[in-house]
Amino acid sequence: MKDSKRYGCWLIDNIKFSGVNFSKTVDFDGNKIKLLITNYENSKCLEEPFQDWIHKKIVNDGMMNSRNNPLPIKSIFVITTSGYENNSSSDFTLLFNLCLKLVYYQPTLISYTSELIPNAAITMPTWEGFKNISTVSEKEINPDTFEKVLLYFNILNSLNVKHHNVLQEIYKISGINDVLIExxxxxxxxxxxxxxxxGKSNITDSFIAMLKHDYAPGKENKAKRELIKQKIETQNGLLRNQKLDDMRHILAHGMYKQEEHLWDKEQWEAIYNQRNLLIEVVIESLMKKIKNVA
Known part of the structure; x- marks a missing residue:
């Protein structure tokens, strides 16, 4: 009888990892799919058929094609150690891949799914954007950060939202590879x-609307909204003025071209931190909007 299940693996490059394996479970289509998050060294202890799949297929192929792919021996592996159904495999893998990307956004890279179909075939992981990445990511994959992957997956899956175009667009922005344009x-x-x-749109009103209506609505979340505004204003103050809309003005009106060569390490760190903060706030706001309007 032909096996009705298959297994998936995603490689994650340019991310911090403690070196300690951890496990999670994701619910999909009435099944609990077990996940193992590990690195190359730890994966040497995997049982079959995973040992052969990971080391003799994925790692060997990746090392031979290292000009076009990250080195698999430096990647983190997210492996489904219990299978998912063949007839719903595309829905599961595409949605899970999206949720990984939303939490571990670029410059961290997530491969497309490698699949093991018992007694049939193995598909190799492929990458997008590898040659464009020049920044070292500060993101870390651990049990706490991975919970957000599962949260986003559960929200989108329960609402039957498979590939939300708006969420994909934010991920694409994170891969422009120019922090100022991002x-x-x-x-x-x-x-x-x-x-x-x-009337005429302005960034201050829209930013406050995002925080108030989606990111942290309600009087009880006022402190959370104010904290985000305070972070942005403090970061902007390191460059010019402590105003919520000042960074946008610097960028939109080309003033950065006259000033960027004068910015010091602290100012550049503020810019990168603001970029990361905005990505996370926008994604979380969009997820809450999707959940609330569905």
Missing amino acids: LLSLYSFIEGFWWNGK
Whole structure:
């Protein structure tokens, strides 16, 4: 009888990992799919058929094609140690891949799914954007950060949202590989997406609307909203003015071209930190909006 299940593996490159394996479980289509998160060294202890699949197939192939792919011996492996059904495999793998990307956004890289189909075939992982990455990621994969992957997966799966285009667009912005253009794109997205449609849009009103209506709504979350605003204003103050809209003005009006060569390490760190903060706030706001309007 032909096996009705298959197994998936995603490689994650340019990310911090403690070296200690951990396990998680994701619910899909009435089944509990077990996940193992490990690295190359620890994966040497895997049982079959995973040992042959990971080391003789994925690792060997990746090392031979290392000009076009990250080195698999430096990657983190997310492996489904219990299978998922063949007839729903595409829905599961595409959605799970998206959720990995939303939490571990670029410059961390997530491979497309490698699959083991028992007694049939093995598909190799493929990568997008590998040659474009030049920044070392500060993201870390651990049991706590992985919980957000599962949270996003459960939200999108329960609402039957398989490939939300808006979420994909934010991930694409994170891969422009120019932090200033990424920041400008994020501010432009916020200004347009959360504009109330009345009068001329402005980033301050749209930013506050994002925080108030989606990111942290309600009087009880006022402190959470104020904390985000305070972080942005403090970061902006390191460059010019402590105003919520100042970074957007610096970027949109080309002032950065006259000033960027004068910025010091602390100022550049503020820019990168703001980029990461905006990505996470925008994604979380979008997830809550999707959940609330579905």
